[in-house]
Amino acid sequence: MAYKLFVLPGDGIGPEVMAEVEKIASFFTQEGSAAFEIEKGLVGGSAYDAHGVAISDADMARADAADAVLLAAVGGPKWDAVPYEVRPEAGLLRLRKDLKLFANLRPAVCYPALADASSLKRELVDGLDLMIVRELTGGVYFGEPKQIIDLGNGQQRAIDTQVYETYEIERIGRIAFELARKRRKKVTSSEKRNVMRTGVLWHQIINRLHDQEFPDVTLEHQLADALGMQLVRAPKQFDVIVTDNLFGDMLSDVAAMLTGSLGMLPSASLGEVDSQTGKRKALYEPVHGSAPDIAGKGIANPIAMIASFGMALRYSFDLGALADRIDNAIAATLAKGLRTADIKGSSTEPTVSTTQMGDAILKELQGAA
Ligand code: NAD
Ligand code: IPM
Numbered sequence: 001m002a003y004k005l006f007v008l009p010g011d012g013i014g015p016e017v018m019a020e021v022e023k024i025a026s027f028f029t030q031e032g033s034a035a036f037e038i039e040k041g042l043v044g045g046s047a048y049d050a051h052g053v054a055i056s057d058a059d060m061a062r063a064d065a066a067d068a069v070l071l072a073a074v075g076g077p078k079w080d081a082v083p084y085e086v087r088p089e090a091g092l093l094r095l096r097k098d099l100k101l102f103a104n105l106r107p108a109v110c111y112p113a114l115a116d117a118s119s120l121k122r123e124l125v126d127g128l129d130l131m132i133v134r135e136l137t138g139g140v141y142f143g144e145p146k147q148i149i150d151l152g153n154g155q156q157r158a159i160d161t162q163v164y165e166t167y168e169i170e171r172i173g174r175i176a177f178e179l180a181r182k183r184r185k186k187v188t189s190s191e192k193r194n195v196m197r198t199g200v201l202w203h204q205i206i207n208r209l210h211d212q213e214f215p216d217v218t219l220e221h222q223l224a225d226a227l228g229m230q231l232v233r234a235p236k237q238f239d240v241i242v243t244d245n246l247f248g249d250m251l252s253d254v255a256a257m258l259t260g261s262l263g264m265l266p267s268a269s270l271g272e273v274d275s276q277t278g279k280r281k282a283l284y285e286p287v288h289g290s291a292p293d294i295a296g297k298g299i300a301n302p303i304a305m306i307a308s309f310g311m312a313l314r315y316s317f318d319l320g321a322l323a324d325r326i327d328n329a330i331a332a333t334l335a336k337g338l339r340t341a342d343i344k345g346s347s348t349e350p351t352v353s354t355t356q357m358g359d360a361i362l363k364e365l366q367g368a369a
């Protein structure tokens with residue numbers, strides 16, 4: 001039976017990097033290693049241009065019915081002036097919220113060939129393999145009230161609200177501890193309990209969860225500002241980092257530079273496992289955005305998107321061996337010296353385009369490289 005993929009290329013470099021994943025999915029189908037049926041939809045600015053909304057109800061229903069959703073990126077200056085409710089990013093946030101994708105896994109792995117492409121010294125990042133577990137459906141992204149109030153005296157008041165409840169912290173904590181058990185058995189939990197009530201609750205719940213269910217995993221806590229500093233000082237101290245929606249967003253962009261580029265970081269956004277079907281809703285997306293500065297030039301790095309497809313194989317379809325093949329093909333391509341502009345580092349090799357990088361990875365997969 002074919003796996004149903006709902007593909008949302010989005011805006012900017014989104015369609016450019018998604019095209020490379022589609023080639024790989026068709027190759028796997030043709031090879032017979034797994035069958036994928038691809039249906040495409042619109043999200044972000046492209047959906048706004050077509051339907052006046054950041055994602056249509058029809059595409060939400062398709063996303064809900066799919067075995068997995070692949071999304072590339074949304075946003076761009078073209079839509080700077082559209083109403084806030086229908087800005088491109090609202091499409092992505094609706095997908096996360098309505099599909100209840102509370103757990104965002106953002107692995108940051110430094111491929112050996114790229115240890116010199118990072119802005120940090122080679123010895124700090126060589127061998128790096130950490131996992132940021134970002135809470136994705138709560139916190140200040142969704143807390144109410146969230147509004148701008150006119151105070152009537154020429155002043156306005158803007159309000160965002162950070163809210164977390166016990167169950168939200170428990171379920172994201174559980175994901176982090178379970179992942180750590182299969183890795184190096186260490187979790188670093190991060191909040192700002194020195195200034196935020198949500199941080200106080202976060203710290204307390206994570207401690208309790210650890211003591212009751214995961215005493216075999218080492219738990220440490222770092223305040224989020226200090227953790228940002230530690231990420232660029234000594235990133236290899238981390239195994240799994242668990243944190244809230246906003247801190248996770250910021251810290252994962254920081255972690256991206258440890259791997260060489262934002263164009264390298266994939267992610268998986270997962271919901272609860274359905275007790276009846278045993279399946280979970282999931283969306284796979286790179287950490288990067290639509291990169292308006294390079295969109296349309298054909299130079300974007302497709303690796304984050306391709307590795308996100310790899311995460312779909314691993315987490316949605318239990319095709320770990322196929323996911324390993326993708327990771328190995330990426331590593332082999334990089335080891336041969338192929339570089340898109342963002343990961344050029346000090347390499348003197350000519351840079352390759354998005355398509356050339358995608359084709360080289362595909363060739364590795366075909367065993368024809
Ligand atoms: P960005 O991630 O789009 O770009 C930041 C920098 O990284 C740029 O210099 C860009 O050229 C570079 N970059 C990003 N991805 C790259 C890739 N694959 N290959 C090579 N270089 C890459 O962030 P931004 O510029 O702050 O945001 C642009 C738009 O994207 C905004 O509208 C933002 O809201 C949106 N955004 C969307 C997502 C998403 O869809 N998941 C994520 C982040 C930002
Ligand atoms: C990300 C992005 C999104 C976020 C935006 C585009 C809504 O930055 O996925 O990292 O803030 O979560």
Ligand code: MN
Binds near residue numbers: 249250253287
């Ligand atoms: Mn982000």
